[in-house]
Amino acid sequence: MKRRTLFAAAICAAGLTLAPAAFAQDVIKIGASAPKTGPLGGGGAMTHWPNIELWVHEINEAGGLQVGDRQMTIELIEYDDQTNPEIAIQNIQRLATIDNVDFIVTPYSTGINIATAPMIAQHGYPHITTSAATDGVAEFAQRWPNSFWMLGTATQLAVGAVEAFSKLRDAGEIGDTVALLYVGDAFGQEHINAAKPLLLEAGFDIVYEASYPFGTQDVAPIIAAAKAAEPDSFMAFSYPGDTFALTEQAQIQGLEVGAFYTGVGTAFPSFRDRFGDAAEGIMGIGGVNLDDPKVADYFDRHEELTGSEPDYWASATTYAGLQVLAQAIEETGSLDRAAVIETIQNGTFDTVIGTIDFVDNVNPNVWTVGQWRDGKFVAVAADGIAVGAEPVVKPAW
Amino acid sequence: MTQIIVTGILLSGTYALIALGLTLQYGVARIMNLANGETLVAGCFIAMWLFTTLTINPIVGLLLIAPAAFAANWAVYRVALEPLVKRAKNRGQLEVDSILATFGLLFLFQGMMLLTFGGEYFNYTFLAQRFDIFGSGFGLNRVVAFAAAVVIAVGLYIFLYHTRYGTAMRAVSADPKSANLVAIDVARTAAIAFALGGALTACGGALLSTFYTFNASMGVVFTMKALIIVIMGGVGDVRGAVLAAIILGVAETAVASLIDPSLTLAATYTLFIVVLLFRPQGIFGRPTS
C-alpha cells in the first residue's frame, strides 16, 4: 500500500500525463462498475453481473469481435461500487483514466446511473443503461447525448399494468375496485403517480391506497387493511423483499382477487419456486416472450453458463444492451467512441428483446407486464412489441 | 382490533428473536456486536441449506445450528474480542474498540457469505399454511417462530434468574469487578454469554428464514432493530427486551393499520427516542448514579 501511495504521489507531483493506450492491441478493454455489496448487491447479483459474464464468455469463445480487419477479444475489468454513488464515480474515473478501458458497461440502478452519467459523458463513452426505469429518461437522453435508455419508463410500465387490468375488467372477469400499494421511494412514487390517474380514467375505483417504508417485510397489517376494503383486484409497486412478503400474506390471509400484480421480484425464478402453483396467474413488472426462439435460446445459454435461470425482466434487457454495444463496435469497425455513439444513435440492432432502434436515445419497445403461466413469466402487455399471451384472470389461491 | 393485537404480538416474537442474543452479548460480555445481524443471516443460510439439500426441517435444524453457532461465537470471542477486553482501561475504551472490531467482523462475515452463496435473494417454503386465530388467518411459520421465541425467552429467563450460572452472569452484567471478588470467573462467563448470545441469534435467523426473504448483505437491517430493542429494554435485561419487542411489534402494527403504513419506521424511532430521553437506563432499568 505504501509503495502505491508513493507511486501515486510521485505521479501527481511530477505532473506526468498518463501513458496513452497502446496501439496495436488485439484486446478490447471493457470496464464494469456495479454493486456486489450494499443494499443493491442482491439485485446486481441477480440481474446485472451474470449477463456481463455470459456476454464476455460468448464473445471470447467465438474468437472475439470483428473490429475492422482485426479480431479482438474482450478483457473485463470489474469493480464493486458498494451501492455508493461516491465510490461509483471514483470507479468510473479509474476505469477511464487509469485502466484506460475502451468501453464502459452501464452501472446498476437509476440513482447510480444518473450520478455517474456526467462522468461517463465527460470521458465520451457510450452509456447504454439497462436498469433505470424512470420517467426522466427523455430529459437525461437530451442532457447526455452519449446515454441510451433501454428499460422503458415508469409511465410505460404503469400503462401496461392498467391495460392488463382493464382488459380483464372489460371482459367481465373482475370488478371495478382496486387496492393500491407502493413502496415509499422514488420507484414507488413515480409508478403510483403514473398509475393512479390512469386507473381513475379507466373507471376503476381505488378502495385502498397506502405506501410503506423501503425494507418492510412485515406486511400483515397492510394486507389485512387491503382485504378489509374488499377489492376485486390488487396492484402493488414493490421491491423483491416486500413482493415476496405481500404475496405470502395475501395467500395466507386469503385475499381473493381476480388480478394480483406486484412489482420488482415477481419476475424472479425464485418467486415461482417459492410459491409453486400459487404463483399461477400472478402478474408483475417485466415478462418476456418465450415463443421467440431468440429469447428461449438466451434463457438456455444463461442457465448453462451461470448455473441459474435469468430473471424475466431486466436480465434480457441487460444482455440486449451489451449486444447493442458489441454490434455497434463491429459495425463502426473501430474503437472510436464518438463514432460508436453515432452508430448506436442511428443504427438498428438485433437483440434478444427484439430489434432495437433508438428514438432520441430511448428504446420505446418494451414488455411491461408479465404473468406466471405454467412456470413461465409470459409477457401479457407491451409497448411496441408482440406480447406472449393475453392476460387471464387469476385462479383462487 | 384483535387482529391488530395478534399480528403485533406475532411480530414482536420476531423482534424478540432478533434482539435476545444481542442483549446477552452486550449486557454481559460488554460487546456492542455490530456483526450481530450477520450471525442472524448466517443462521438463515444454514437453515435454508439444511432444508433444501438435506431436507432437514428448520425446527430440527436448530439442534444443529445452536451448538455450531455457540462454538463459532465462542471462538470469535476468544480470538478477536477477549484481547480487546483485557487491553481496555475503561468501559469507554472497550466500547470504541468493540465498535471498530465488530464492524470489521461484520464485513468479514458478510464477505464470506457473499463468496459462498452469492448476493441474490433467497427464500424457501416451510409451513406457509394458513393458521386461524380468532377467525383471522396467520402464517403457520410465523406462529411457530413466535412459539419458539416464547420458549427461548422463558428458557433464558429461567436460566438467568433460577440457576447458579445464570446468577453469575447477571452479577457480571451488573458489575464485573465485584463479580470477580466473589470468585466468579469473569472472562469465562463473558465468553459463554457471548457464545450463548450468538447461538440465540443464529436460532432466530433460522426461524426467520422460514418467512423472510434474505440475502447476504442485509444483516445490518437486523442489527439496527436489535440495537433499538436492546437499548429500549435496558442493556442485559431479558424481560425489558421482551417488553420492548412487544411494544414495538404492537405499535408498528397499530400505526400501519390505523394511521399510515409509511410511518411505521418513524413510529419505531420516535418510541425509541422517547424511551431514551425519559428512561435512558431502559424500561425496567434502575437509574444509575
Next chain:
Amino acid sequence: MNSLSQKEIIIGIGGVLAFALAACLPLVDQGYYLSLAVNITLYAALCTAWTLFSGPTHYVSLATAAFFGLGTYAVALWVDVLPFPLLVAFGALAAGALAGIVGAATLRLSGVYFVIFTLGLAELVRQIVTWAQATFTTRMGLYVFTDLREMHIFWMLLALTAVIFLTGWLINRSRLGFAMRIIGDDETVARHVGIDTAKSKIVLFIISGAFIGIAGAICAPRYGYIQPTSAFNPMTSFLVVIMALLGGTRKLWGPIVGVIPFVILMDFITVRFSNYMPVAMGLSFLAIVFLLPNGVTGRLEQAWNKFQSRKSAPSSTETAA
C-alpha cells in the same frame, strides 16, 4: 487573545502551503486522482468537523448522516430557484439547528446511550423526510443539475476543510476551548469552577453539525440524483467515526492522518480484491484495532517520544564526557 508563537506561525505557514499545493491538483489530473482526492477531502472535512465536538467531549456521535443529509436536501429542494451559496448557508443553518435541538435534549445522556440515540435520530430524520416527500410532493428523487464540475467541488471541500481547521484552532485558543479541555478531563471539576458545561457542549455540537451540513450541501451536485436512502446513508456516520478514530481524536490534525490512508486502502481493496472486498475490508479493520489502538497519531506520538528519549540519552553522555 495571545499573540502567535513562533511554532504556531511555522505550522500556519506550512498549513497554508499544504492547502495551496493541494488546490493545484486539478491542474495536474482531472481524472481518477481528482475523484480520489474529492473523497479524501470530503472525509477530511467530515472527520475533522466530527472531532471538533467528539474529540474533547468523548461523545461518539452517529448523527453525521442526519446533518449531511439535511445539507444535501437544502440544495436539492431549491437548487432551481435560489443561488447555490445561499443554499449552502441554508444547509448549515438546518444542520446547526438540528444539532442544537438534539444537543439540548440529549447531551445529558452518557456514553453509549448518546451513540445509539444519534443513530436512531439519523434514521428518524430519514423516515420523516421520506414520509414528507411521499405525502406532500409527487417526486421522491430530486435532480440536482448544475455546472459545477468535479474540480469545483474539490476546491469547495478543500476550502471548507481549511475553515474547519481554522475554527478548530480558534476554539482551542478561546475560552470555549479551555472550558472543553477541563470538561474532557473531568466534568465535575468543570462544573465546580463555574463552567456551563451543557451550554459549551451544545455550542460545540452546533458548530460541528453545521460544518457537516455544509459538506452535504457541497456534495449534492456531485450525486445529481438525491434520494433519502443515499443522502441519509448510515454508512457515512460509521465511516466518519472509524476514520477519525483511526487517525486519533486528540489532535486537530489527527483525523486527517486517518482519512488519507483509509480512503486509499479502501480504494486499493476495491481495485485489487474486487470480489473479496468485504473480507479484505473486515480483516484490515481488525488489524487496525489490534495494531493501532490509539490511532495513527497515538502511534506517531509514541514513536516521537521514543525518538526524543533516545536522542536525549546519548547527548547527555556526550556532555558528561
